[in-house]
Amino acid sequence: MADDQEIWKKITQGDAQVFDAFYRETAPRLQAFLRQIVGSCEAAEDVAQETYIQIWKQPNGYQPERGSLRGYLYGIGRKRAADWWRKQTPSAEETEEKTEPSRAENSSVMGDALKRLPEEQRSLLWLREVEGQSYAELAAILDIPVGTVRSRLFAAREALRQVWQTGAQTSTRRSL
Amino acid sequence: MNCNEAAEFVSALCDGERIPPAAAAHVGECEACRARMREYIEMGAEMRRMASLEFDEEAKPLAWATKRNSISTLWQKGWETMRIPRFAFVALVLGVVALGSTLAVVKVRAHSEGSVVILAVNQSAGEPIKCPLSTVNKNQTLCAAWSPQGKNMVGYEINLLGRDGSRVQLGVRARVYPLPMGAATKYLFSDFAQVEQKDYWFEPGETLHVDVAGSEPLTMTGEWTDHIPPPGALNSNSKLDPGPLELRINSPVLLRDKKVIADWEGAVSTADEANQGVVLAMKDVGRFTFALQPLQGGIKGRIEGNRILFESEGHSYTLLSGVFVARGEDIWILYDPKFKLEDGSTAWNGVFGIRDLLVPATATN
Numbered sequence: 001m002a003d004d005q006e007i008w009k010k011i012t013q014g015d016a017q018v019f020d021a022f023y024r025e026t027a028p029r030l031q032a033f034l035r036q037i038v039g040s041c042e043a044a045e046d047v048a049q050e051t052y053i054q055i056w057k058q059p060n061g062y063q064p065e066r067g068s069l070r071g072y073l074y075g076i077g078r079k080r081a082a083d084w085w086r087k088q089t090p091s092a093e094e095t096e097e098k099t100e101p102s103r104a105e106n107s108s109v110m111g112d113a114l115k116r117l118p119e120e121q122r123s124l125l126w127l128r129e130v131e132g133q134s135y136a137e138l139a140a141i142l143d144i145p146v147g148t149v150r151s152r153l154f155a156a157r158e159a160l161r162q163v164w165q166t167g168a169q170t171s172t173r174r175s176l
Numbered sequence: 177m178n179c180n181e182a183a184e185f186v187s188a189l190c191d192g193e194r195i196p197p198a199a200a201a202h203v204g205e206c207e208a209c210r211a212r213m214r215e216y217i218e219m220g221a222e223m224r225r226m227a228s229l230e231f232d233e234e235a236k237p238l239a240w241a242t243k244r245n246s247i248s249t250l251w252q253k254g255w256e257t258m259r260i261p262r263f264a265f266v267a268l269v270l271g272v273v274a275l276g277s278t279l280a281v282v283k284v285r286a287h288s289e290g291s292v293v294i295l296a297v298n299q300s301a302g303e304p305i306k307c308p309l310s311t312v313n314k315n316q317t318l319c320a321a322w323s324p325q326g327k328n329m330v331g332y333e334i335n336l337l338g339r340d341g342s343r344v345q346l347g348v349r350a351r352v353y354p355l356p357m358g359a360a361t362k363y364l365f366s367d368f369a370q371v372e373q374k375d376y377w378f379e380p381g382e383t384l385h386v387d388v389a390g391s392e393p394l395t396m397t398g399e400w401t402d403h404i405p406p407p408g409a410l411n412s413n414s415k416l417d418p419g420p421l422e423l424r425i426n427s428p429v430l431l432r433d434k435k436v437i438a439d440w441e442g443a444v445s446t447a448d449e450a451n452q453g454v455v456l457a458m459k460d461v462g463r464f465t466f467a468l469q470p471l472q473g474g475i476k477g478r479i480e481g482n483r484i485l486f487e488s489e490g491h492s493y494t495l496l497s498g499v500f501v502a503r504g505e506d507i508w509i510l511y512d513p514k515f516k517l518e519d520g521s522t523a524w525n526g527v528f529g530i531r532d533l534l535v536p537a538t539a540t541n
Contacts, residue, residue: 012314016459016522027235032227045236049436057441108229110222128191129220130227135191154187157216164219 004069012059023052026070029131030077036126037081037119047084051077067137074131075141078123113164121156128153177202182209190216237460290400292316293344293380295334297396299323304397308404309336311344316404320368322353326392329353333368342400343379352390418502423447423468425454425525426498430461432491437461443525453530456495459522463515464495467508470535474508484509 010018027048034044034051055076062072114122120142127133127141138153139146177198185199186209195203203209291312296304307319317336322329332350339345349371378384380398387393418424424446430438438458445454453467465471466484477486477493479502484495486509501507510533517524 014314024235028231031235032230035230046435053436053439108222108226110219110226114223125223126227129223135193150188150191150193151184153191154184157187157190157219158183160219161212161215 005064008059008062008064008069011055019052019056022069026073027052030073033074033123033126033131034077034081036114036122037078038084039115043084047080048077051080054080066140067134070131071133071137071141074127074133075143078141110164113160116163117156117159120152121159124149124152124156125160179206179208179212182206183212186213187216189213190220290402292401292404293336293378293398294401294405295319295396295398297321297323297332297334297394299325307334308401309334309344309346310404311336311339313404325388325394328391330388330391330394331367332386332388332394335373337375340377343377346376346378346384347373348376348386348394349373350386350388350394352388416500418500419448420503421448421450421468423452423454423466423502423507424497424499425456425466425495425501428456428498429496430456430458430464431494431496434492434494438523440523440525443523445525445527447527451529451531451534452527453533454525455528456525457515457517457523459517462511462513464512465510465528465530465533466495467530467533468502468504468506469508469530471508471510471530471533472535474510474533474535477507477509479505479507 007018007022011022030051031041031044031048034047035041038044038047051073055073061076062069066072114125117125124138124142127138133141135149136146138144138149142149142152144152179202182199182202185195186203188195189203190213203213291310293309293311295307295309297307298304305321305323307321308316309319310316318333320331320333322331330350330352332348335347337345337347349368351367351371374386376384376386378396378398380400382397384396384398385393386396426444427442428440429436438456438461440456440458443456445456447454447467450469453465453471455463455465457463465474467474470476475486475488477484479485482497482500484493484497484501484507486493486507488509488511
């Protein structure tokens, strides 16, 4: 893809072709990220769609000096996911969890472990380890100071390590 | 330094960060810290492995509506089937498709701080065509329409280029279309790409004459307002209650199985005569013809207030309109999913003659 600033300029000018290319390029990964937050494929697809529609209709707020366009996209997506959660009733949340596990869930101890972390830690780890976002980009996406990113990442890794070890031990015991 | 103090730096090392020498020295010698680092690395790799299973190969195609103020392309079939004179039909189409009179617009005085110019482009028959152009919203700076001018049909595209105090700079591309209209005549936005743009400074409150080769000049007036009026608010017929024959579709959004698949934001189409229908087309989605009379091969749908509900090929569709659609509850829809827009446009809408598409009267009795 072309340079982020160039793409952004065309999006703000209403260039549907460029926006569609941006959507096709980024949507699969954004949806995977959102699945970690909202817990179901269908909800992630809905939230991703709302995210792109928001950017298409009101393209504002991206600051190239604060990070990549992809990082900006994840920031909007995360906010939309938070809105999605606010609209869920307790019974709907339970239904979502039960009816549609993520694709890799059944075969992944890691999937289970991640689900036990608070949303912010889950997002932080996913964006760092899977998406390779820098500390500055993580700060922008999560709306926290850059200096805080290192300690939050450490806390998230430790939390995951504890849960992961427990899960791995449980699996081992089950298989014996 | 002990392991607890070094732990955060172990995490930072995994991110490719530099750490203080004391922490680096401790990690180099401490087997527990190195084990922690190996675990962190392993967790990261496991997350990426899991993520690889989560990624879809392709995103579902979605259509992004081109942000034009008025999207109107005439459908060839309409020209073949019209009973009323074609010339009058054009005026009719543009009178309802493009934006109409000044009701409900909050006007501001010329030379004031308004940010929107409402251009009124005169035509030979019917009300002037209204184009709202914003000096601040980059998505609302373009307007295109086709209208009769004297003995010709003139198509034009107006682009707001900039502002200097109380006047605006407009880039205008205009061209003449042959009359009488043939069945194969089409109106495409891409037509304007072949025409040289002429730039004009325009002071709202005054009259601008735009020369058009081979035709009488276009004349337009304008005024400042403080906002872009909502779709349909500039129409001459802007009552909330639809007329007896009216089919109104304003700024519609189409859902398939409860997912948004198309958004014609700002598009206004009102059919208000017998034998007229509204057509909406969207790239990668297809073309929909809506009519209040039975259409050959059409699907019968249902109107519920501002919604049109119908089913096709096992999918349920809901078209949400910004206004009440019609007085009755019955509506017919022709859906052509293979329809392709010809000129690279993303979307268009229009009002068309549909006589040849109607179920013959004897068949409905």
